[in-house]
Amino acid sequence: MIRAEGLVKRFNGFAAVDGVTFSVEPGTILALLGPNGAGKTTTLRMLSAILMPTEGRAVVGGYDTRENPTAVRQQIGLLTEQPALYLRMRGGEYLEFFGQLYGLSPTVCRQRGWEWLERFAMPEAWDRRIGEYSKGMRQKLALVRALLHDPPVLLLDEPTSAMDPHSAKLVRDAILSLRDARRTILVCTHNLTEAELLADEIAIIRRGQIVAQGTSAELKRQLLGPPLMELRLSASVDGVGPIVARWALVVEEGPNWIRYRADAPETVNPVILQALSAAGIPVVTLSEVPRSLESVYLRVVEG
Amino acid sequence: MNATGQAHALFGSGWWQQTMTLFRRELRDSLRDWRILFPIFTMTILFPILMRFATGFLESSFYERWGAEGVTIRLFPLMLLMVGFLPVSISLVIALESFAGERERLSLEPLLAAPLSELQLYLGKTLAALVLPLIAGFTGIAFYLLILPPGARPDSLTLLQAVLLTIGKALVMVSGAVIVSTQTTSVRAANLLASFIVVPMALLLQGESLLILQGWKNVLWYILIFLVVADVMLVRMGLRLFNREELLGREIDELNLRNLWRTFWRHLVWERWFFGFPPERLPRGLRWLSTWTGLYFRDIPRVLRRSWLALTLVLISLLGAVGIGWDFATRFRLPAEYLPLDKITKETFSQASTSTISWLPAFTFWGVLGNNVRSLTLAALLGTFSFGSLAALLLMIPIAIIAYAAFQVAWVGYDPFTFVMTFVMPHGVLELPAAIIATALAVRLGATFIAPPRGMTVGEGWIQALADFVKVFLAVVVPLLAIAAVVEVALTPAIVLAVYGR
Incomplete structure (x- = not known):
């Protein structure tokens, strides 16, 4: 599960995140919506123990991000906003590299990597250089990287932003199946339709603060009467x-x-x-x- | 967890496996990049041939003609250093690409999200940046030795020097590149800043050339020691800087002067305090008192407590300076006629006040004060650029000279205690604490880069150290130096004359 309590992150006095509180239970998806610069990525970085909160605390996958950051990182699969891959590597090689960083054996990496690539309709990606991939393929490979070690918590920043509708549907279906498998999932997105399709709960963040939170129906009732x-x-x-x-x-x-x-x-x-x-x-x-x-x-x- | 358990957790097989996984990926990446491979190959194979050709040409066309064969022999070890260094210089490019490049392409973030410690990331990447250029450097050295005529091959000690110096320089460049990379967000900016590494390396190489051509090869060991010290400092500083907060907290390379000033001001100002009595309850006309009591009784003691380690280091280095003074005094004894203490007259001091030696300050209040303020300000400047070491060194020099003089005085039959008490202590009792405090704060200015205060970035730590320096310098050091200057000019000569003069 994810529990954020009064998270604050200041950079040189500027509060990028200012008192964010929410929780996501296993088997549910929370969509974090907000304009550019609202604090979504910083929140995600704090939850993935890359940045430490200036104030407040976060417990992810049962570990406090400040007290046990390495354990938190082992528990999460993070899809960053940009796929940020190594273009000279081949897809399979890339997955094996990251899998081994998470303590997986090469055999398990190969097996899981293949399964996910087939599910995302890109098995040929295993042997191809990443530099030759399309944008959508790169994003899917980055997603496979985040899923490879079968983490109980998924933090996904714009998971389908560069994909064609068919690929986006494949990815959404995969995310929903992961939710059914009781993974705790946080999705940051600008795609409101996707948020509505995926999320059990939605939180809207603005200027570093959560300004609205609830199910889609609750938010509509709350804000539109x-x-x-x-x-x-x-x-x-x-x-x-x-x-x-x-x-x-x-x-x-x-x-x-x-x-x-x-x-x-x-x-x-x-x-x-x-x-x-x-x-x-x-x-x-x-x-x-x-x-x-x-x-x-x-x-x-x-x- | 006991110490063994902690060590296992920190450096267990999984830990090494992860680090080596990262190392292998980085190395493979370099091996796939022709922009790295081509220059390495060229420098490894072509340069030794070129060097051999150049020395042969100089030997036959120039030195033999003008009868300077000794120089030719010295050129071979010099070229040995060069063929080792040139391929190793690529390590800077690899390191900048590996650290700044990954950061710019954003591919660092998935690595930062992986369950790796910062030490693992640093180690894996640093080793990968070092290995290929070092192999190339050693291959270049071996190849050069192979093509040298048997009689011209340098001895094993020279070879050892070349190998160790090559390793030392490679590590300086890579660890320097890490620091540069953490302060920039693009390879372009990192390349610009890399001149701070390239220029000193070029100067060092020139210095080594001069030493070898002069036949002072033993001095190269001192250069090696210097490189080891620099390596330790830079690696430590790199480890401090290469952390997730520093890497992701800096999005743009912008100098935000307003923010810098705000941070500086925050650390400079102090609270009003009046021995536990609420300052606002003081009579209106006396409230200003709480500003001064707050500064001298609360804030400055706090700054000094914060500087305890630097103060200790300065005191230890002063003991070292006394030792150096004693060592010099035993080795370079002055004849008694050079220490005519009993011939000191009033005129000795009046002559000094007009300063006949151009680099010595005039023996006047402003001359003495100006000199002391200048030296301690210079110490702060030098301390910043030398991790604090040059600041301590600057204070060690006069202390070593005083110690040298005191021991000399003892050799020729005077009481050294009386000498110090008359010549140094009347003003030294104020000047010395002022100098020690200022130097300790100057040491902190440099040391912050290696060890920023807990919970602060390097930048903020340095600004805090600067604010502390400015505050204590103006509030304590300058007033003490001013009183000391008055004493030194007006009182010390009188005491000296009373004790020694006639």
């Missing part, structure tokens, strides 16, 4: 407004539709439907108006 419901009728909406307004706040009306906000749709919606039915107004559909994570994100980062 109660869910917006849309009622579509087979006839005009005349007379419907006053009925709906008894239980909810009507926000918009069209010729044959009406939108309202309901604090508790699960109780309000059946009541409204019953009332309309009693009034003889035929309802075609009742659905929630989709609200994007992007609007949540923009609301948060734009203050």
